[in-house]
Amino acid sequence: MPFPPPAQKAMTMLNREAFKRTIKVYAVRIPSAKVMAFQKQIRSALCAKSDLFNQPKLRNVVDDGESKETRLVLLRSDVTSPELKEVSDEGKKIIESEGLGIAEHVIDLQYDYWTSEEVLRAILPDELTEVPSAFTAVGHIAHMNLREEYLPWKGIIGQVILDLMVPIVDLQKNKTIKTVVNKLDAIDTTFRFFKMEILAGEDNMIAEVKESGCRFRFDFSQVYWNSRLHTEHDRLIQQFAKNEYVCDVFAGVGPFALPAAKKGCNVYANDLNPVSYKWMMENIKLNKIKDNLRGYNLDGREFIHKAIADLDLAMNGGDKWKTFDHFVMNLPATAIEFLDAFRGAYKSKKTIYEQSGSPKLPMVHCHCFSKSSTPNIDIMERIQHATGEPVDAASTFVHWVRKVAPNKDMYCVSFRLTPDMIFAETRSA
Template structure:
């Protein structure tokens, strides 16, 4: 049976000793100097030799201050070379448990007052945003944003728009890697589908350099579509491709599928109707050193689909020649060859035939990609069937992204299948796959349906 003294000890140790370290409320014009707080606390003096026993002491565990970014042990300002101050989680000795008081009497060199100074730099972005908003808006205050290169982009709800510039400045202050903060507007460019946006804070510099999948992408964020939340989908689809495949990217954007696929070894026809997307796509192809296996075009998606097969037949890509080497690896091999006194290299392209068959079509325009599927009707019908069947022993895979308002998986499946089959004029093969990419809104899901193009459709 526990003694009364032991019970008292346990109850004392369970006491919640907390300090109010929330920032001061600062409604009105944004001013960093308003975010200052002086908190009187107690500190215990300890010789440096005793700090180890202090940390292990049960009576001290709940008494030592435990705050993010605040050191609990500091030099004594009155004697920097002498005792250390252990900051306590109380402002008065009466708030300490009796067993902690006894420990301090026997082990410390006394208690001293100490003032904990907090300022704007101490609090997080969420803390500061909570402090500037009226109480009614604090519960669901905006704390999240996506980063593209040096740009942070937010989607503020209407009720937070009066505070948009303050919120933007806070995000800018609290994230050193960010130089520009923008708010995406509800309106989007109807033809090219990129978001309109407004500057909230920072430099009006919208040409971003973004890194994903060991690739470097450069683009004007105000002129092209880019969604950092799709990086796992980019990786998922590229993993499906074999290095020797030819991929036709119908709505390539600035290259989030095309460039990683090319670095994997694939040959790529990369197309986008937006001239700005095609411009930066070409830049990214060059910067990532895959220009030898990527052909960039700026065409309507339907025309691109209908011409793609003939283009690769008329001008095949070079044969797959093994894993692509980085610039460092290439330089290392050159130095090795020079050391051996030989400049001879083995041309592995002669071991495999040129690539003249498309293995995959990627259609990442979820708002309307399904409506382009009718373009696949007859894409092989203009060639001699006996000859083309020798090349296309299997039909290309189509990976079509789309939205659906159906939240239940079975209903979503039925909705997407019905729309796809209506456009291609043929049932989708039974071995198709349907992958949920992400939830876009409470009643809107993004899927990718992957299926092999039926031969009947291709030769129609």
Template sequence: MIAPPVHRGMVELERSAFRKVINTLAVKVPVKQVGLAKKSFAEVMMDQPRLRNIEPDPSSKETKLVLLNLDFQKAEDLPKEKLELLKQYEWDLVQHDVELNYDFWTAEQIFHAVMPEDSTDIPASFTQVGHIAHMNLREHYYPWKRLIGQVILDKNKKITTVVNKTNNIDTTFRFFKMEILAGKDDMIAQVKESGCKFKFDFSKVYWNSRLHTEHDRLVQLFKPKEYVCDVFAGVGPFALPAAKKGSIVYANDLNPSSYEYMKENIAANKITSGIFPYNMDGRAFIRQAVKDLQATSANEWKTFDHFVMNLPATAIEFLDVFRGLYYDQKDLFNANPRAKLPMIHCHCFTKSTDALQDISERVGQIMGSKPDPSKSSVHWVRNVAPKKDMYCISFPLSSDIAFATIPVSNNSSEKRKLQDTEPSPRKVPKSPRTE
């Protein structure tokens, strides 16, 4: 592999410093004999990524140059049978210079050339969100952050803004604080996913393109006419595709920016019915949504088929709201032989080697009893850090929990009590009636 010139310690990008001239042997052949030459010298031809092994001959338009592997620096290095072929066809062996510049090298090669030789985690990867490259640089690479941003910008033509996360996720409104490393100060991203278009301010809302597969997986579980309650909906990556396929979705996010962009995305995707956006605290929303949906049915049991709780850092803590959630609707449930309770899909993190046991125990501590293992499943979503994985546990809400009369007091911390009473933007649509 050809490497670029080394410039350890460069922190301001100098593109001209990465010019390099490679000298190689080449077989000079008539244009009409290029195919024959390629076949005859196939095993000794240049085989370098992104480099052509057939070049124009600068001395004549009648001939081409077949470049040989860099292992061969002089005629004597060639196998005897190749030298005999040169004589047989009267082809000349010449020296040829290949000039490489900054445009030739990959971002990773540039970073290897400027960073300490013992660097093992070269930061060449990023997450793309529309026109934005989102990086998560380790602190020891901060001296090179502007250079890194510019190189990423140069090497990816669809990227016009490069940003770096500067802290952990905001626990209230679920977004990262970021700094722009290179490119335009334009944080309004537009993304296509699951057949829907999404627009949002990436600096004010949470979006993770790596969750595309998980969004699709759950949406495929929802059937047309089923009722879905999306508790932490963000700008709508679960809610909009589900509504488009015919599910009836109540979607909520506490972040006012997420709520506003979700409404904008609903309109942009021409979804005119079957989706109801809210802007509330998660627990308050669950209670309100259950009441609103039940209000659409006169005297018959009606509730959600699915609750989606995609807030992996803290979603499990919100499960206490389900204890006694349907206590005042028990008679309606018992009066309907076809009545059923919802499935809960709750995302979370775990470092345990036994994910099912760890997550089930944590769910049980919050709700008062563990989910039925014969009806529960734990789906691995992705690895987020060394020895830290994201999972989704899916389980049916049990009647013991749904109709319980006493909350689990030892699991309801003062912090969570305050969270329910804390002032926050609350925008609740009128009780919707289904068509």
């Protein structure tokens, strides 16, 4: 069994020295040249497979302080006497024939021998059955979401995560995670970011992340970023073809917009949060994107109308039919409500549309949450309520993205706008 760390249930501030532990084991003195043969022999002996020392991150062959000609092969930690009473009979015979004697060996375990989960289990009260060691990495930042019952130990938890998230010998060698933060409340409903506090490490919230072939820099304390959506970002980007026009309504710092632009799409990207907009524009420069990504800092509805008008203007005044190929709406809490912006959005272009042979209309990729046992029906009904028109079922696909709570899932519904939606009379206020 692995060696547990010393229990420190009264600890309120992290003391690494309190986690020192000394283990005494017995060892067989073996000529250096015969060590490998001895190990092989004792491992193959009947009923003797567990006679050798076998603990994570610890060697079972060590230098012999009495001679350079011999080495010590460690025995199981539960062997408690030089008579080796706990060793199997077959093992004893091999030790007597090959060994040059029995010696004691002392193993000094330090704080960094254990994992973060093991150390926290030694500190937290027994009634807290779970150990909060999970986090989401955002660049150099470990983002935790501690439940209320763990908050009295939040400082210790943060420091232990910073120290021991991976097995390390020198605590200063951990160059991946340098800051540990905890979410303080629900997401900001206006600008989509979490308020958070630093639990341990550097006071530096400027993160840099590589995703989908792009580099993203941003202030994690003031913008929304979710590394768990990497797969979803890639899934949608794969649906965009070079030279297509993509309109990203809630773009954040650009996880959809920038890779799409690098792919060769023409992208119009928007975010209401001025800080997100600032970092999106910085990331355009960082990724050397030239002239196929236009950034906006507007309300979502206003942006949809503005982007449609700007694309129309870019197409020489709109004497030919041209619209976006894709609208991306990644604001799952409320994006469906913004679909009303498409009602009548192309009303003035109906004649041009019909004269153009009724070409394909844009695909909308709208993220949303659902708690329904029949999410497809729930989502379709909500879209119809927002747009005032039924969805074309033949061109609609509901994709499950991830579970965000026990009874709450995130979806992306992809559907094609219909003439009834985009040419309709707008609703009266």
